[in-house]
Amino acid sequence: MDFVVANFAEILFYVVAALTVAGAVGVVSLRSPVHSALALLFTFLMVAVLFVLRHAEFLAAVQVLVYGGGIMVLFLFVIMLVNVRKLPADSAFLSGIAPLAVIAGVLVGILVSVGVLLGVLASGHGDGSHLRMVDGVVVGNTEAVGMVLYTTYLVPFEIVSVVLLVAMIGAIIFGRRSAALEPGKGGKQL
Amino acid sequence: MIGATHYLVLSLVLLCLGIVGVMVRRNFITVLMSLELMFNAVNLNLIAFSFHLSDLAGQVLAIFVITIAAAEAAIGLGLIIALVRLRDTVALDDADLMRG
Numbered sequence: 001m002d003f004v005v006a007n008f009a010e011i012l013f014y015v016v017a018a019l020t021v022a023g024a025v026g027v028v029s030l031r032s033p034v035h036s037a038l039a040l041l042f043t044f045l046m047v048a049v050l051f052v053l054r055h056a057e058f059l060a061a062v063q064v065l066v067y068g069g070g071i072m073v074l075f076l077f078v079i080m081l082v083n084v085r086k087l088p089a090d091s092a093f094l095s096g097i098a099p100l101a102v103i104a105g106v107l108v109g110i111l112v113s114v115g116v117l118l119g120v121l122a123s124g125h126g127d128g129s130h131l132r133m134v135d136g137v138v139v140g141n142t143e144a145v146g147m148v149l150y151t152t153y154l155v156p157f158e159i160v161s162v163v164l165l166v167a168m169i170g171a172i173i174f175g176r177r178s179a180a181l182e183p184g185k186g187g188k189q190l
Numbered sequence: 191m192i193g194a195t196h197y198l199v200l201s202l203v204l205l206c207l208g209i210v211g212v213m214v215r216r217n218f219i220t221v222l223m224s225l226e227l228m229f230n231a232v233n234l235n236l237i238a239f240s241f242h243l244s245d246l247a248g249q250v251l252a253i254f255v256i257t258i259a260a261a262e263a264a265i266g267l268g269l270i271i272a273l274v275r276l277r278d279t280v281a282l283d284d285a286d287l288m289r290g
Binding site for chain 2: 009010013017020021024025027028033036037040043044047050051053054055056058059062063066067070071074075077078079081082100101102104105106108109129130131141144145148149152153156157160163164166167168170171172173174175177
């Protein structure tokens with residue numbers, strides 16, 4: 001019991017990390033897209049817990065609201081609109097390029113891990129208290145993020161809003177029922 | 191003591207799972223989900239370094255990544271709807287209109 005209390009942060013991290021990886025494996029390997037979507041939702045929530053562990057409370061809330069709320073609903077809506085009976089027989093891990101894909105993934109993993117290990121060895125350590133400070137005064141994480149976002153990063157913030165507008169227009173155009181996309185009316189005959 | 195290394199290794203595992211998912215799966219919807227996994231791996235990385243270096247820039251950057259991920263999901267799912275309308279399928283192998 002003393003061991004659990006003394007190493008609570010470590011144990012919590014390892015449990016949550018294991019659950020995150022389990023959820024991600026579920027996303028990649030489950031056959032039904034609905035099951036994949038639920039595994040993805042689980043992964044998002046576990047990542048939010050990890051954010052909290054790294055003193056990013058505001059981002060954890062954003063993760064739950066935007067990913068868990070918005071993007072998940074979008075996915076489930078599309079799965080609902082698409083006829084699930086007509087989904088391809090997706091033999092995940094059995095197709096011809098699967099071994100190559102696994103090898104490529106492992107190679108990328110080794111490459112990046114060497115890079116990040118070097119990066120970690122080169123830099124110092126933090127304690128998280130700077131993540132909740134504005135001008136040296138301790139406030140909340142949300143206030144600190146807001147202060148940086150609306151001062152130092154104001155221009156990128158505005159540009160990202162334009163990107164969102166463009167994405168919205170693009171999604172509307174893709175989703176519109178246009179004559180050129182209809183089979184037999186200018187589109188390619190099936 | 192949980193350091194940045196633990197988070198980076200976890201983020202790496204997530205990223206690799208996402209890459210494998212994008213390359214192996216044939217279902218457009220699942221490929222998009224794997225893409226979201228990769229975005230999450232990137233965010234985890236940014237947060238880990240934000241804590242490690244005591245710099246809020248990492249968290250702000252993660253907010254931008256989430257914004258772009260939302261835009262990507264909207265456009266990707268719009269593409270799925272268009273593909274279903276055109277070809278009545280969500281299999282990526284059937285999206286070959288531009289093949290010569």
